[in-house]
Amino acid sequence: MKGKTENEEEGAKGVVSLEELKKKMADFAKEREWDQFHTPRNLLLAMVGEVGELSEIFQWKGEVPKGLPDWEEKEKQHLGEELSDVLLYLVRLSDICGIDLGNAVLRKLELNAIKYPVSLCKGSSKKLTLLSKSTTTTTTTSTSENVVINDGE
DSSP states (O other), rough: OOOOOHHHHHHOOOOOOOHHHHHHHHHHHHHHOOOGGGHHHHHHHHHHHHHHHHHHHHHHHOOOTTTTTTTHHHHHHHHHHHHHHHHHHHHHHHHTTTOOOHHHHHHHHHHHHSSSOOHHHHTTTOOOOHOOOOOOEEEEEEEEOOEEOOOOO
């Protein structure tokens, strides 16, 4: 029986942290002396290129059901590789920019929960501007005070 690779053993755990990915990407770049090329702009453009490759996988397939039941294993593996490329560039970009990606994501989820309350959004794909039950406009009076007028129901 062959021994497992380091990646296979880590995969068995099922959990990989953003910190671990950040360190692995930093080490990978350092060993190859690529830090000089890893500017925010270059990393962003590389990531956009990878998003393009990811898009090509879905191009012309129409709507695809969750779980990709009709896809061959080879296609799913290719998808995993392209998703990984995007994630790795994103993690590297956040590191180079000094952004704590984990905390930024948690904060963004909190902001989205406020922006898209369940009471307005549940089961709807409408744009935020169409979700509001009432339209609020601001007018200026002759005394330069702002007055809010509720035009809604």
